[in-house]
Amino acid sequence: MERCVVMSEQASERRLIEACQQGDREAFRELFDVHKDRVWSVARHFTGDEAVARDVTQQVFLKLFTGIAQFRHEANFKTWLYRLVANECLDEFRKRRRLISFDFFRSEDGDERGEVDMRDWRQEAFQEESLARLEISEAVKSAVMQLKPKLRMAILLKYFEDLSYEQMAEALGCSAGTVASRLNRGHKALAQKLTHLRGIIGAAE
Amino acid sequence: MFWNHVSKKLSAYRHGELPSEESRRVAEHLADCSRCRDEYEEIKFGARLAQRLALEQAPADLWNELEAVMDGGTIHRRGAENAEAPQRKSFWPLPSFKLGAAFAVLLLIGFGVFWFQSRKTPRPFWEVARIEGQPVIGSKVIGEVGKLSLGEWLTTDDESRARIDVGQIGLVTVEPNSRLKLAEARDEEHRLAMTRGRMSALIWAPPRQFYVDTPSAVAVDLGCAYTLEVNDDGQAVLSVTAGWVAFESEGRESFVPRDGMCVTRPGIGPGTPYFNDASEEFKQALARFDTAGMDWPSRAAALGIILYQARERDALTLWHLLSRTFGEERGLIYDKLASFVPPPAGVTREGVLSRDKKMLDLWWENLGLGSADFWRMWKGPAPK
Numbered sequence: 001m002e003r004c005v006v007m008s009e010q011a012s013e014r015r016l017i018e019a020c021q022q023g024d025r026e027a028f029r030e031l032f033d034v035h036k037d038r039v040w041s042v043a044r045h046f047t048g049d050e051a052v053a054r055d056v057t058q059q060v061f062l063k064l065f066t067g068i069a070q071f072r073h074e075a076n077f078k079t080w081l082y083r084l085v086a087n088e089c090l091d092e093f094r095k096r097r098r099l100i101s102f103d104f105f106r107s108e109d110g111d112e113r114g115e116v117d118m119r120d121w122r123q124e125a126f127q128e129e130s131l132a133r134l135e136i137s138e139a140v141k142s143a144v145m146q147l148k149p150k151l152r153m154a155i156l157l158k159y160f161e162d163l164s165y166e167q168m169a170e171a172l173g174c175s176a177g178t179v180a181s182r183l184n185r186g187h188k189a190l191a192q193k194l195t196h197l198r199g200i201i202g203a204a205e
Numbered sequence: 206m207f208w209n210h211v212s213k214k215l216s217a218y219r220h221g222e223l224p225s226e227e228s229r230r231v232a233e234h235l236a237d238c239s240r241c242r243d244e245y246e247e248i249k250f251g252a253r254l255a256q257r258l259a260l261e262q263a264p265a266d267l268w269n270e271l272e273a274v275m276d277g278g279t280i281h282r283r284g285a286e287n288a289e290a291p292q293r294k295s296f297w298p299l300p301s302f303k304l305g306a307a308f309a310v311l312l313l314i315g316f317g318v319f320w321f322q323s324r325k326t327p328r329p330f331w332e333v334a335r336i337e338g339q340p341v342i343g344s345k346v347i348g349e350v351g352k353l354s355l356g357e358w359l360t361t362d363d364e365s366r367a368r369i370d371v372g373q374i375g376l377v378t379v380e381p382n383s384r385l386k387l388a389e390a391r392d393e394e395h396r397l398a399m400t401r402g403r404m405s406a407l408i409w410a411p412p413r414q415f416y417v418d419t420p421s422a423v424a425v426d427l428g429c430a431y432t433l434e435v436n437d438d439g440q441a442v443l444s445v446t447a448g449w450v451a452f453e454s455e456g457r458e459s460f461v462p463r464d465g466m467c468v469t470r471p472g473i474g475p476g477t478p479y480f481n482d483a484s485e486e487f488k489q490a491l492a493r494f495d496t497a498g499m500d501w502p503s504r505a506a507a508l509g510i511i512l513y514q515a516r517e518r519d520a521l522t523l524w525h526l527l528s529r530t531f532g533e534e535r536g537l538i539y540d541k542l543a544s545f546v547p548p549p550a551g552v553t554r555e556g557v558l559s560r561d562k563k564m565l566d567l568w569w570e571n572l573g574l575g576s577a578d579f580w581r582m583w584k585g586p587a588p589k
Contacts, residue, residue: 025272032268040263054270057263061271140257158220159255165222176222183216187251188244194254195472196498 154182329390338365374410422454422469487514
């Protein structure tokens with residue numbers, strides 16, 4: 001059953017790409033809608049800057065729009081797309097390596113609360129695992145932005161797009177062994193940077 | 206059995222990327238090898254963290270912008286407003302080999318000038334005067350005076366003290382059992398690196414000209430006098446006697462006024478500043494809070510004492526805690542701080558709980574600790 005769904009998705013993607021290759025603007029809009037959030041997320045987390053991420057995302061889809069006629073279906077479309085994403089992000093990094101900003105620990109949580117009540121506070125707030133989920137996510141985002149660019153890109157492609165090592169190797173223009181090594185180093189660097197989260201992340205899983 | 210550790214394969218093992226036979230070998234190895242097992246725990250923790258990355262929605266207007274460009278519009282690169290222009294294809298009329306030759310000649314001239322200058326220009330140094338004992342620069346005991354050149358270490362034993370003239374901008378007194386290095390000596394950046402011991406500094410230059418690197422944070426002078434003590438574990442204690450000092454490390458900052466103190470710890474960075482006349486219970490609870498990490502019960506217990514013991518003057522500490530706490534912790538701190546210093550017009554509870562920087566600045570102005578202007582000035586790009 002799962003295999004049928006995958007086959008159907010592949011066929012649907014192929015039809016969409018073929019329509020784009022014929023210059024169908026609506027089909028391209030559909031393709032854009034399918035991939036925009038993931039491409040945006042990789043660009044946003046890689047650059048750490050919304051304006052730069054907009055530039056990167058726009059460039060990726062422009063290159064996709066102008067180059068999709070050259071796409072051959074023997075290749076994997078996601079790999080092809082993420083090669084564009086990786087190249088654009090890394091190019092942008094080279095241009096701006098001194099100017100990329102790294103935001104730290106912004107959060108959007110908080111609710112109304114009255115006087116100090118230690119008993120309620122401990123019971124309701126600190127024993128609740130979800131208390132700091134948003135901020136943990138921000139901490140991880142900050143730590144990822146501090147990784148070296150090649151490690152950062154490997155982590156983002158793996159965790160946003162769930163590409164296989166072979167697909168990542170193709171997208172990044174390196175061997176699967178290099179991908180494994182970058183992910184190893186990326187995982188270790190994240191663990192070391194966020195070692196203070198060990199208790200809560202470990203306890204949650 | 207352990208001649209062939211599996212550390213390089215652990216992420217691939219975690220992601221199910223290894224062939225079944227190799228995966229079985231890794232599993233067997235992990236069962237017997239504690240070193241690789243520890244490393245696998247590290248990889249698993251890193252992977253669990255990465256799984257917390259949250260997918261974000263692309264801006265809603267992205268398609269419209271894209272479509273405008275596809276229809277022949279120009280590309281407006283927002284990010285380019287703050288960056289250097291991207292490299293364009295060269296319009297230089299010379300053929301590339303001529304450019305290459307010209308570049309090589311320029312390079313040679315550059316090297317020549319550099320070599321000549323480096324022979325002619327002595328290394329920057331600061332003067333050191335012996336106060337007592339036998340201070341050492343490098344491996345040489347100094348006489349009454351000595352020169353601490355860029356990159357050199359000054360060491361005092363348990364009977365020695367020395368005074369350093371920090372260029373034209375101040376004085377540093379180095380106490381016994383200290384070790385520090387002259388790390389930078391330019392007009393706009395005077396920098397020492399201190400690995401252990403105690404020093405006191407009196408700086409009369411404008412803010413952001415004198416820095417001391419410690420193992421866990423950088424002390425940035427904002428026009429002041431202070432003492433700094435670094436122990437063998439890399440923990441540093443800052444005590445300010447005049448003006449302001451900032452402790453900074455990897456985006457975490459503490460601003461310490463006169464009579465204020467701050468502890469910075471390896472792996473944690475600058476702690477929360479406090480006034481030295483605060484109660485011992487308050488100081489101890491603050492130390493526990495700063496080191497509690499995500500140990501919620503410990504944080505709750507420590508914060509309870511901090512809030513109970515806080516005086517109006519401790520608004521300094523409470524204000525810093527607003528940006529170091531989570532969810533309900535921050536709400537409680539807001540309430541306590543508001544009871545001492547009502548938030549001014551334009552500052553809302555909701556805004557402060559979401560760490561609105563403008564609101565935090567506005568509130569700071571009402572704490573009676575001086576204007577936030579000095580800090581905005583300091584927030585410019587720090588020298589490397």
